[in-house]
Amino acid sequence: MKLKFTKMHGAGNDFVVIDAINQHINFTPAQWRFIADRRFGIGADQILVVERPVQPDVDFRYRIYNADGGEVEQCGNGSRAFVQFVIEKGLTDKTSIRVETMSGIIEPRLEADGKITVNMGAPVLEPSRVPFLSESLTASHQGDDSLWPLEINGKQAWISAVSMGNPHAVQVVASVDDYPVQVDGPLIENHPRFPKRVNAGFMQILDRRHIRLRVFERGAGETLACGTGACAAAVTGIHRGLLDSPVRVSMRGGELSIAWKGEGHPVFLSGPAVTVFEGEINLSEIQ
Structure with a gap:
């Protein structure tokens, strides 16, 4: 056909x-x-x-x-x-x-x-609904957000679990250029704490309204941009008290703008x- x-x-x-x-x-x-x-x-x-x-x-x-x-x-x-x-x-x-x-x-x-x-x-921030299996883990808190320890490649990463209709694990890194996204991305995607697998986001904060982001997408690998990943990263940064809305998200394929007023409110995604x-x-x- x-x-x-x-x-x-x-x-x-x-x-x-x-x-x-x-x-x-x-x-x-x-x-x-x-x-x-x-x-x-x-x-x-x-x-x-x-x-x-x-x-x-x-x-x-x-x-x-x-x-x-x-x-x-x-x-x-x-x-x-x-x-x-x-x-x-x-x-x-x-x-x-x-x-x-x-x-x-x-x-x-x-x-x-x-x-x-x-x-x-509205983003889903309750771990069980992401879904993320947080049992036996002790969260660290930053702002209003819960950061969860995840064992990845012999080291501990602190991630925020959030759903934008699909599951995301977001962590803050010093440099998205230097971080081993291709190594850690698939390990996070298939981590047993995420029963439906997960999109792995790596966020570098440039200032309170601008971030750089790489996303290793569930079932697709790293993409040049990820809309729900940009939403999840901005939500995470705002929830942690590190970012202010609206957030400019720079990815390898271009830029998106994310606006969010806080818990209970919808996320607005704008771009080409x-x-x-x-x-x-x-x-x-x-x-």
């Missing part, structure tokens, strides 16, 4: 976006992996699928598949690409939409300057979404 697709990115976090409203989609994990493969397929960190909504009072359903073929709950940069896609394709004439995801409803909107802002909902090219791919031989 031939599949029509659009290649997009948000700050270098790249996606294959598929219209499943006007074409039939029923793929195997092997086919998702083939699409995401950078040598044999199209290449992407995540694959985004646009569907008709299941719930009432919602405009679309949004599904996300990582490069390893697994479906995941949320993708902040992808949500911005999603909005750009449905507007460009004429699937909606709204500039603000309600979108159903595996982790709940998000409300992205297209701003007058062309950037897209997404209401990502870019269409790169469109095409068709033949999946007939991939089972």
